[in-house]
Amino acid sequence: IFPPELRFAFLKFFNRIFHLFSIYCYFDITEIDGVNTNELYNAVQLYLSSSVSIAGNRLSLTRAVNSSSITFGLSNNDSIVDTFNGVTVLWEHVVTQRQTQTFAWRPLPEEKRGFTLRIKKKDKTLILNSYLDYIMERANEIRRKNQDRLLYTNSRGGSLDSRGHPWESVPFKHPSTFETLAMDPIKKQQIMDDLKDFAQGQLFYQKTGRAWKRGYLLYGPPGTGKSSMIAAMANYLGYDIYDLELTEVHSNSELRKLLMKTSSKSIIVIEDIDCSINLTNRKKNSSNAASQRSFYDAETKAGSGSGGSGEEGGNGNTITLSGLLNFTDGLWSCCGSERIFVFTTNHIEKLDPALLRSGRMDMHIYMSFCNFSSLKILLKNYLGYEEKDINDDVLKEMERVVEKAEMTPADVSEALIKNRRDKEKAIRELLEDLKSRGERNVKDGKLRGGIGNLTELEVVEEQEKRAIDSQNEDEDHDEEEIELEDNICKTRED
Ligand SMILES: Nc1ncnc2c1ncn2[C@@H]1O[C@H](COP(=O)(O)OP(=O)(O)OP(=O)(O)O)[C@@H](O)[C@H]1O
Ligand SMILES: [Mg+2]
Structure with a gap:
């Protein structure tokens, strides 16, 4: 009986009145905001998917590209209750068909998706101040956990x-x-x-x-x-x-x-x-x-x-x-x-x-050459051998020669990969390799860069100290050097 405009206006008015007296207020979080993807939408999606209280009878499952796990989501027009700091809120997933394809820089999806958050008006400040931040944070955490680096x-x-x-x-x-x-x-x-x-x-x-x-x-x-x-x-x-x-x-x-x-x-x-x-x-x-x-x-x-x-x-x-x-x-x-x-x-x-x-x-x-403890880790990684699986004499011999051999973990792992089908052979050849390299190093006198019988750590500290000392000298000469360089520049310009 009513013309549609009037009916629409009436409904709108009625709605206003209804909302005025309602204890709830509503927030819409749409998937696409203008033409940009709304980050908050994705965050809410992820956050809700991790929520234990999902008990709806229909869930949508997704697995993002390169993600190593599956996430659950709310299906169309499903809702879910969540509590935060003792406040209960209701989330509803709203999917509607897009009526007309409005002009946009890129085609928009057919459906309009969004979450509606219903909260009590008295909780508004709490929710707006911290709940949404909390959701963003949680979502990032979940994403990091699911996704490979x-x-x-x-x-x-x-x-x-x-x-x-x-x-x-x-x-x-x-x-x-x-x-x-x-x-x-x-x-x-x-x-x-x-x-x-x-x-x-x-x-x-x-x-x-x-x-x-x-x-x-x-x-x-x-x-x-x-x-x-x-x-x-x-x-x-x-x-x-x-x-x-x-x-x-x-x-x-x-x-x-x-x-x-x-x-x-x-x-x-x-x-x-x-x-x-x-x-x-x-x-x-x-x-x-x-x-x-x-x-x-x-x-x-x-x-x-x-x-x-x-x-x-x-x-x-x-x-x-x-x-x-x-x-x-x-x-x-x-x-x-x-x-x-x-x-x-x-x-x-x-x-x-x-x-x-x-x-x-x-x-x-x-990061040093292989020592005994790192050698043991490599043996375990590549051959599955614990200390007890290896002959005691062999172990002792390895311990004796490993430092002198100066083999890098890369060298050792290469040697172990080569023979990984025959573990006994792998051990035998590795030991031979270690021995011959050790002997060669001792003969050439090039152990530890010729610094003699310092331990590895001492050598390293020595190196660093020298580097820092040279800096101090540098600072003493800084002034002179600048002048010198000035001259160089000038002569070049000339
Ligand atoms: N400490 C180690 N533990 C386990 N494996 C190692 C270790 N060091 C080297 N490897 C093995 O050797 C290979 C080469 O090592 P990596 O690329 O890490 O060396 P790097 O120190 O970065 O060398 P570069 O200085 O040439 O870059 C690795 O793929 C790894 O398999
Ligand atoms: Mg490297």
């Missing part, structure tokens, strides 16, 4: 993808864990404890006013497990890895942009830092005077976030050491939190002492 690289050389990201990612499925990592068990435990303390240390970092980040420097000969260690760290903490290719970065400001686009809970890796860029001992490459000068310029302005055009002249690759230090230490390193920096190198003595001085890299980890 991601490995990001900047190998595109500074160009951005369609969404403006400089990083490219692939699923990261490296099987290395701390369990399979062959190294001194005590040292291994220390590193694991350090990582756990870091990951759980939010309050500590807040209280002490420190940025929530940590740096590790891994050094040692090739094939001693530096890359494996990084993978183990990522698997242990469930962090993503950003593998930063320094040679692809053209300026300090580009470096900073890359950093800004990393997410928290991640490990930022620079492998072979001594090779990737001319950051090595300043004295040794004084031929490169132009870039050297820019380093000093920047260093004197340290912390001012210099960047800028002054540094971006000269040769093609103009990342400077100060740019890199700003990257790890400066104000920019704290955009986001919970980040781990890992640098690796084969030659710690080649690194600029500025990188080594205390407070810069929190932990220096020496």
